Amino acid sequence: MRRIVGFVGMGLFVASAGWAESPSYQSPLYQKPFLIKGRASLGGYMDLEFHAGDEGSTFDQHRFVPFIYAEVSDRVHVASEIEYEHGGEVAGDEVTDGEISVEFATIDVKAADALNFRGGIILSPLGRLNVFHDSPMLDLTERPLVDTEVIPTTLSEAGLGLYGSFGLSEMFLINYEGYVVNGFKDSAVEDGLLDTHEGAGSKSDDNNNSRAFVGRLGVSPRLGTEFGVSVHTGDYDSLGTQNLTIAALDARFSTGPFEILGEGAKGRADYEETPGIEETAESAGFYLEGHFHFLSGAISALPQSVFTASTRVDYVDHDQNVDGLDQERLTLGLNFRITEETVFKNDLLFDRGRALDASDWNDTQTAYRFSVATYF
């Protein structure tokens, strides 16, 4: 524990000291996007994480994500992000554990605020975090459990659809996104358990010639308050006879220095382990997260800086048809932003879980995360 406190202290020291003298801090090099050339922009974000816990400690250069954005014409925009994870070796290489993938690449054709076309590799609007997940944007290092175990963040799929927003009054806004996509594949259910990460579908080949639908409707009655409902539904097996649906609710409320957000999701898939006997694999979870922003601009040399204290409660039930197999996490975080684009994060994670058929909770992990993330 003392080691963890030491890491927290080190992280805060790094975050708050020494920057006044840094000659590169206000360098034009760090103005983003890094390059605007003609109609194209090049920029991105990256992070570095340090993990310490019961099983040891390690650095993880988790994400390096360059983006390319272009205004082809007034109405046509192309946006893309290429994700290099853990060093960016090619997925499937047995020697390495990295990954390179096109996280999204879309052609947007703007017709009106309320009606626009989007096609390509789309960030599935399933919950809010799947779309807005950049590590410099998030206040805690780890993503919520529900967004890793139920919603397979970052879920991106090949497809096309419409998006837009419109106001019912000056204050009341509605936004929506809806796409037809390839959907999940057979491996979304394994041994009677939902595994949406493994089941993320191909971007080049729909396994069942049956498209899925993913969409989100957001309602914002006032600035700083938004509620969203989203769904992903379609057949996932090769025969096109079994349905997989994930439904999610999300909400966000902010006032002054306080912010509360949360998301809940439930996944349900039909399957037949024994021919003729229909069964379902079900999982669900939620998170609730609070932020308090303080000492904004208190460091005179860093007038755009701000500290944020965060708390998150996570819960996931990996199999709703049995007792146990669930997981809880409490995360306490303190981060420091030099500007909105660059953040140093310190997080303490307290995990506990229940094994299959168990009724008692067991502490499974106490861990520390330090990370730095920035747009560039």
Add this chain to the structure above:
Amino acid sequence: MRLSRLNAWLASSLIFLTERALPARAEEPARPSEAEIGSIQQYLTPHQAVREIWNGVASVDTLVAKLSPAEMANIKKTLGESAPSDTVIVLRPRDATGAVLGHAVIGEEVGKYRPITFMVGTTPDLKVRDVEVLVYRESRGGEVRYPRFLRQYRGKSGQSPIRTNRDIINIAGATLSVNALNLGVKRALLSLEALRARKVL
């Protein structure tokens, strides 16, 4: 080198926009309809934005002023970021009697991908009367150009924080655009205050 070229491009673009739109032209169309807003890149011309911010504008004159190195340094110290240019183009709308209704500055700040072009209109005592987004170029985060967001800037002065989570409510998913506008509005107010202190305004 890249930055200086960008500065020159921004300054020439702003001057071009200003010269094209001003002085007032009687045939200038009213603000585009909601349907039109979605179909064009430039939501408002500078001339239209001036008339959105002030009623009873009979004429507009333009002042091109340069900030001194000391003024630039002060602004940089307050904002923590260098200004893209030392040139400030101030529009001064006047009513039929010739009285100055306020001041307006057109600025550009980069959101996530591309620059956002906006106008900050102030009262004669340099408090924000309103902010209008002239050009928004990105696919997400366009909510920053809606009145429900922009009205938050009304009444702000160069001494106001103009910071997310303090006196400005953030838009989730558009943090970088919100931050860009916060920075741009504050930069415009500080520039006007510097010119006022030097009795240029």
